[in-house]
Amino acid sequence: MSDRPDTAPTAPEVTNLLQQMAGGDTAAAEQLLPLVYRELRDLAHARMARERPGQTLTPTGLVHEAYLRLVQSRSDWDGRSHFFGAAAEAMRRILIDIARRKSAMRHGGDLQRKTLTDALDHGQYGPDELLALDQSLDRLEQQDPRLAQVVKLHYFAGLTVQETAEAMAISGRTASRLWTRARAWLYCDMG
DSSP, X not given: OOSSTTSOOOHHHXXXXXXXXXXXXXXXXXXXXXXXXXXXXXXXXXXXXXXXXXXXXXXXXXXXXXXXXXXXHTXXXXXXXXXXXXXXXXXXXXXXXXXXXXXXXXXXXXXXXXXXXXXXXXXXXXXXXXHHHHHHHHHHHHHOHHHHHHHIIIIISOOXXXXXXXXXTSOHHHHHHHHXXXXXXXXXXXX
């Protein structure tokens, strides 16, 4: 990467480029990367060695992401060691952000939790869930036709609980209890 691959950059070279970058010189950022790339990659390897196996980010990817953050921050670094300290911190933050995203996705991410009750009350099933509900409803009908009838009238026909009660010639309270039992049965059956 560097014009001098066998020799490490001197502190004054790096410090000079860092000062130019802080002044807004974009060419300095392009000149700096080849000079510090090997050390940044070693730093990334050390950071990645502490991560769990199966990490999708590579040390090279970590170097590039951290370098982009550093260049975009346009900080005024006091020198080479300050720059590498900032690079290490940027790498740490990147790895933490990835861990947070993975944890969030493992716990539902930005999906909103919906209970079976919500789905039954508001008709918010996707095609696969609707098919599963239909199969579960067939099983319910074999065990308790009245409960299945309540679901068909209230959920599929869109009747209110009171209208369901009237259609079945039962009290509103009984229809409400049957609806609660039917939802519980379906919830357990659909697991």
